[in-house]
Amino acid sequence: MxxxxxxxxxxxxxxxxxxxxxxxxxxxxxFSGIAVTTLGHANQSVADVISEQAHKLCHVSNVYGNELGEELADRIDTLVRSGYDQQSLNDPSARGRVFLCNSGAEANECAIKLVRKWKATVSEVTDGEAAPGVILTTEGSFHGRTLATWATSGKSIGNNDYSPLPAGFSHVPYNDIDALEDRMSVGDVSAFLVEPIQGENGVVEPDRGYLAAARSVCSRYGALLAVDEVQTGLAKTGRWFAFQYENILPDMVTVAKALGNGMPVGACWARAGVASAFRPGDHGSTFGGQPLACAAAIATLRVMQEIxxxxxxxxxxxxxxxxxxxxxxxxxxxxxxxxxxxxxxxxxxxxxxxxxxxxxxxxxxxxxxxxxxxxxxxxxxxxxxxxxxxxxxxxxxxxx
Ligand SMILES: Cc1ncc(COP(=O)(O)O)c(C=O)c1O
Incomplete structure (x- = not known):
């Protein structure tokens, strides 16, 4: 089209x-295919693994167990928590949970649904009544092109081409902690979804300390902090994740792009206490976490660590x-x-x-x-x- x-x-x-x-x-x-091919094209190690895995097993669905999905989830969890509290890395109870998918938009879609499910769970809402809860994002942001991720994106403001967009999203100026605090004080915000650097908006960087301040505002108002690392994630900013410049741990982290060095694979990481809101059937993806994509992502992360x-x-x-x-x-x-x-x-x-x-x-x-x-x-x-x-x-x- x-x-x-x-x-x-x-x-x-x-x-x-x-x-x-x-x-x-x-x-x-x-250009790297919009910040994707971080290990270059046709990377020998990744290509060998993809080729071997293609001859072994590409897909079985999430109806069955998946060793490679578990290994990939484990690696993502370790990287997300690395550098924050080194001791907790060996503590199984501190581990997060990971949903594997195929793109950045899907990783954020998972985060959005998880925020709503978590909110409904903590509010103990029954009888199908919707839990109040606005997901706050920033002006100029980009989180994807599904209807919900488009609604969260600050770039959708003023664009009515896809109306009606899903409701329950609101925007605050980027890099403005007072605006975030003001909006939070209304009392209806369940999560703040933010990019550590706004990539699609022209690589716009907030002041140092913005994310740490956002972390503390979210904690104070009982809202989740979700960091969209789809573009910034996996080493290219100089940390495994750009939020790690600020020594914080978000409640959710989304990643995609560089994860498979060109194979379509994405992930939504969440703290275990948040992720536990999902029950079997709440969310899913036919292809998400399939062995072929996971093998490529594991190889990508392994090579990234080696170099x-x-x-x-x-x-x-x-x-x-x-x-x-x-x-x-x-x-x-x-x-x-x-x-x-x-x-x-x-x-x-x-x-x-x-x-x-x-x-x-x-x-x-x-x-x-x-x-x-x-x-x-x-x-x-x-x-x-x-x-x-x-x-x-x-x-x-x-x-x-
Ligand atoms: C920060 C951010 N989030 C989400 C997305 C959407 O990712 P995808 O195109 O894989 O759906 C992008 C894509 O550029 C992005 O930069």
Whole structure:
């Protein structure tokens, strides 16, 4: 269907940081399929595991047990809780629970349903009466394109194309803790769903301390804190999850994109006490957690750990700063590690992305003035310098 404004190029193969189009032209990929292919294209270890698993078992459904689903859930739980309270990592009672799905929108859809079920459970609502409870999100946010995740997205504000949207969502300005506190004080909020960095809004970063303050506001008002790490998650900001910069533990964390390095897999993690609101039949997915996708995700996480992906992201971030800070027509850099916004002097990001494409570099215009770059974490220093050189020369040519 006519749902994408496509760039005029068709890719037929990839390897590491490179893609080749159907005419055989080579491109350096700093777009990573919208922050997905963090280990590069056709990663040998991940590809081998996918191939082996495809020959063994792709799918059985969630009607039966699934060793790979359990292993993946375990790994996600360990990563979510790592760095917060190291001791609790060995305490089985501190473990969270994970719902496996196929995309970021589904991970957030699960979080939304779980918030409502949890609210109904804690309110001990009976006889089908709806529990009061607004899910609060932020202006400019993006959480997906299902009807509920679209309703939560700040980007849906003022767009009536899909009316009526599901009710029970409200928005506060991003990076404004007073606005959050004011809205919470009304007393009807059951959860705050927030991105640690607004990726689709142009890699917009809140002040340091925002998430920690949001954590304490949520706790004070008895609301859940759900962090959408679909774009920021899994090492690219320099931590396994971007919320870990603030030494907090959310009640829920959603992840997808980089999880399978290109295989469609997502997850919603929740504290056990919240997750226990779901009963068998409350939520599900035919494909969610299938062995093939889980094998790819386990391999992806294993390789990320082997290469110490968060440290790679920090190093990449410092090279990006070194090369782009003060570059002509670049007025700022946003984001952290290897998930960055390059803020231009005016609204010519689309032209820069197009010029870069011509020169064999993939980047995208996340906003009219912002180029988003999300290089794979396996990129070498030389490849990164080459990519940044092309970007700088594209900017210069567009602004000359
Ligand atoms: C923060 C965030 N949440 C959710 C989504 C939706 O993920 P998906 O496209 O996999 O449904 C995205 C996609 O860009 C995202 O950036």
């Amino acid at each position: 006519n749902t994408y404004a496509r760039m005029p190029v068709v890719f037929s193969k990839g390897s590491g940081v490179y893609l080749w189009d159907t005419d055989g032209k080579r491109y350096l990929d700093m 110490d992906a968060p440290s790679r992201a920090v190093h990449i971030g410092s090279l990006i700063d070194e090369h782009l800070d003060g570059a002509p027509s670049v007025v700022g850099l946003s984001g952290r590690g290897a998930l960055r916004g390059v803020i231009l002097e005016d609204d010519r990001a689309t032209e820069v992305a197009r010029k870069s494409l011509d020169k064999g570099l993939l980047v995208n215009a996340a906003r009219p003035r912002v180029i988003r770059i999300a290089p794979p974490l396996i990129i070498t220093d030389d490849e990164l310098k080459a990519a940044l050189g092309i970007l700088v020369s594209s900017i210069e040519e567009v602004f000359k």
